[in-house]
Amino acid sequence: MRRCVEIAKKAIGHTNPNPMVGCVIVKDGKVVGEGFHPKAGQPHAEVFALRAAGDLAENATAYVSLEPCNHYGRTPPCTEALIRAKVKRVVVGMVDPNPIVASKVGVEEELCKRLNEVFIHHILTRKPFVTLRYSISMNGNISDWLGEGAMEFGGYYSQLLQEYDGIILSGASLTGSSCLPASQELQCKQLKQIIVASSSNSPAKLPLLYQNADDQPIIFADKNAEVDPEIAQHGIETVVLDELRLGPILNYCQRLGLCSLLLDTRGFCRIFEEFVKEGIENRLLQKVVMEVLPVWNGSREAIAVPAKNFDKEVRRLAKLQSRMSNGNLLVEGYF
């Protein structure tokens, strides 16, 4: 089943709105066929694995990270294909969360669920899966910095950008930067850039080297925000709102078909503080990715004294875990 998840990940960032699925066909203890779902509209993982296995699929066991589909969509049901190939046994990693699919059991369910957390959230709520990302110093200060190598190929930030359909950024984070953030991973899809410009401290400016990209950014600005005239020249979509709030921005993204969004705090401004508060209160945020920077910053307040009764209002995070990614230390959790 772990192998299923491993090969399923080959399609990371390409399967939306479908889930990533891997299938391994095993006969007499040997792998006779493997496959994964590469892209929406293309055949499912089971079909590729059955093709690879050929006649060897007879009496074999098929491992699938997600329960095989049993309904007619763009493709015929995989259950039929498995039966036709005379597979003896099917082992399922997780049952399909899609309400139109019925189900019972799961092997390595936790792993299979993490693989498709975006898909599961989206199929159940129809809302985008939103991850809050930020960097924090060892003494608890949110920082604009990214760890060394994080934006380069293989770095965690580059990998995050590959996994999400869009990124919500403060306009301030672009001031002086040479280009819009983009994943450095191979064959990654273009990420939708959602730039927030507030009148308080985050003017809408394009990066220095902005070129007419194939996939243009969208700008959300409050009515008093400073918008660079170049933005109009480039014909970039600009949505002006009376009040900048996270909810309406997410609704807009949903209508654009964006299933997953990264809310990135770089170029931190007052409006993002409000977004986080609103996001937590209204359950618009699903996940947190926190990078712990190897620094102790700010000489004045070396470590902050907590306010009295601070611990009373608490939101718990689930499944907290940490991992090293190319030398950067990440902590992840779920709201």
Place this chain on the structure above:
Amino acid sequence: MRRCVEIAKKAIGHTNPNPMVGCVIVKDGKVVGEGFHPKAGQPHAEVFALRAAGDLAENATAYVSLEPCNHYGRTPPCTEALIRAKVKRVVVGMVDPNPIVASKVGVEEELCKRLNEVFIHHILTRKPFVTLRYSISMNGNISDWLGEGAMEFGGYYSQLLQEYDGIILSGASLTGSSCLPASQELQCKQLKQIIVASSSNSPAKLPLLYQNADDQPIIFADKNAEVDPEIAQHGIETVVLDELRLGPILNYCQRLGLCSLLLDTRGFCRIFEEFVKEGIENRLLQKVVMEVLPVWNGSREAIAVPAKNFDKEVRRLAKLQSRMSNGNLLVEGYF
């Protein structure tokens, strides 16, 4: 060599001022003897391992996590014992940092160094090794909380208390608590409790159930601090200082023979903020153990906006790493 470190750790908290050392004697690919240094004044690891190996030590290889001693102290030099037993080869994990011992190479040196970070620091500087411990929420607030099970047997906090000779605590952290913090690990030694009482917000009070412990705490108070009359009744050592500073407290601890101290921020008060600042500026702190709590706390300031130019004054931490300990997420680093 990893086995050496593993068995050396059996003596955790008992070897001061000596290092923890493990020795494994291998002949023809088989372990024929093992030993570790249990306590200052008792024989070294090599002696126990040679005893266990007996005649099999002849022509064998001895692995030692720290370079064998070659000088006369309370015990005869281990190099002589190894030669006498006709050991063919000695593999050394790390060379002895003690200036009176000469040296060249190391196998798994990093691991062997971490095992004895306290000893190494102490032998080189003669000052106590000080570790700052605190808990932080996911949104960067220092908290008085400890993670679930942290104080129980096997919990990281209980294990930390076992590793250090003393703990520096705010008097405020004891208010209402039933006893002084103590390790729950088996056969752990008594930890010296150093209680700081400042006139601002941390009166010197004894815990509710204070009994005349074998090893009494020491109180450091500034001249205007409120000191519970019970403290005098119990005859507890109270040091009154004009100004509470970390340096003089550490010097005092050094004179008491305490080689390692935990500076714990629970019951956080203004004075500890000063201690941390002073400790970083004057290089009195060596290590950080930060527990990441699975919570998002404080509704008002969901996430704090960093001050301008905050990133300019930065102290880097080395060897940042994270680990799970019985369900608690810890990040460790070195100043």
